[in-house]
Amino acid sequence: SQTIHQWPATLVQPVGSPLSLECTVEGTSNPNLYWYRQAAGRGLQLLFYSVGIGQISSEVPQNLSASRPQDRQFILSSKKLLLSDSGFYLCAWQGRLAGGHEQFFGPGTRLTVL
Amino acid sequence: GQNIDQPTEMTATEGAIVQINCTYQTSGFNGLFWYQQHAGEAPTFLSYNVLDGLEEKGRFSSFLSRSKGYSYLLLKELQMKDSASYLCAVMDSNYQLIWGAGTKLIIKP
Numbered sequence: 010s011q012t013i014h015q016w017p018a019t020l021v022q023p024v025g026s027p028l029s030l031e032c033t034v035e036g037t038s039n040p041n042l043y044w045y046r047q048a049a050g051r052g053l054q055l056l057f058y059s060v061g062i063g064q065i066s067s068e069v070p071q072n073l074s075a076s077r078p079q080d081r082q083f084i085l086s087s088k089k090l091l092l093s094d095s096g097f098y099l100c101a102w103q104g105r106l107a108g109g110h111e112q113f114f115g116p117g118t119r120l121t122v123l
Numbered sequence: 124g125q126n127i128d129q130p131t132e133m134t135a136t137e138g139a140i141v142q143i144n145c146t147y148q149t150s151g152f153n154g155l156f157w158y159q160q161h162a163g164e165a166p167t168f169l170s171y172n173v174l175d176g177l178e179e180k181g182r183f184s185s186f187l188s189r190s191k192g193y194s195y196l197l198l199k200e201l202q203m204k205d206s207a208s209y210l211c212a213v214m215d216s217n218y219q220l221i222w223g224a225g226t227k228l229i230i231k232p
Binding site for chain 1: 127153154156163164165166167168171210212214218219220222223224225
C-alpha cells in the first residue's frame with residue numbers, strides 16, 4: 010500500500026531563516042506531487058505541483074521554491090522566511106490510474122515563523 | 124474566476140442527519156471531491172462524484188448536479204467523532220483541485 014511521509018511535524022523558525030521541508034512517497038511510481046499551505050481556518054492553497062523528476066509548476070508567486078530530485082521525493086524550500094509563511098504545509102500525491110484522481114495527504118508540517 | 128462556496132460552520136446533534144452544501148463555479152469540471160479534516164490533522168478522502176446523482180458509502184453520501192454547479196455531503200447517524208471540517212474541492216479543466224474553505228461541523232450530544 011502507498012504511504013506518504015513528511016517531516017518535521019512542527020517547526021518554529023525566526024524571520025529571515027531558511028526552510029527545508031521534505032516529503033517522500035512509498036508504494037507508487039511516477040506520482041503527481043503537490044505542496045499546499047493552509048492558513049488557520051482557511052482552505053488549501055496550492056503552492057507547487059510536479060508531474061515528474063525536475064518538473065515543477067508554481068501556482069503562487071512567493072519566496073518559496075520546490076524541487077523534485079527523485080521520483081518519490083518532493084522538497085519545499087525558502088532562503089528567507091517571512092512572518093506570512095506561517096501555516097500548515099501539506100504534501101499530497103496523486104496516482105495515475107484511470108479514474109483515480111483523488112489526492113492523498115501526508116501528516117503535514119505546522120510552521121510558525123516568529 | 125473560480126469559486127467554491129460552502130457554509131463556514133454547522134451544528135448538529137448526535138444521532139441526527141446533516142447536509143453540507145457546496146456550490147462551485149470553475150473553468151471546466153473533472154469531478155468533485157469531499158474530504159474530512161480533523162483539527163490539526165491532514166485531510167482524508169471521503170468521496171468523488173463525476174456524474175450526476177448520489178453516491179453512498181456507509182453513513183456518508185455525496186450528491187452532484189453538474190447543471191446547477193451543486194453538491195452536498197449527507198452524514199447520517201452522526202457520531203461525536205464526525206466533528207471535523209469538511210472540504211469540498213473541484214477538479215478543473217487542467218486537472219487541478221480548487222478548494223473550498225471548508226465547513227466546520229460541530230456535533231452536540
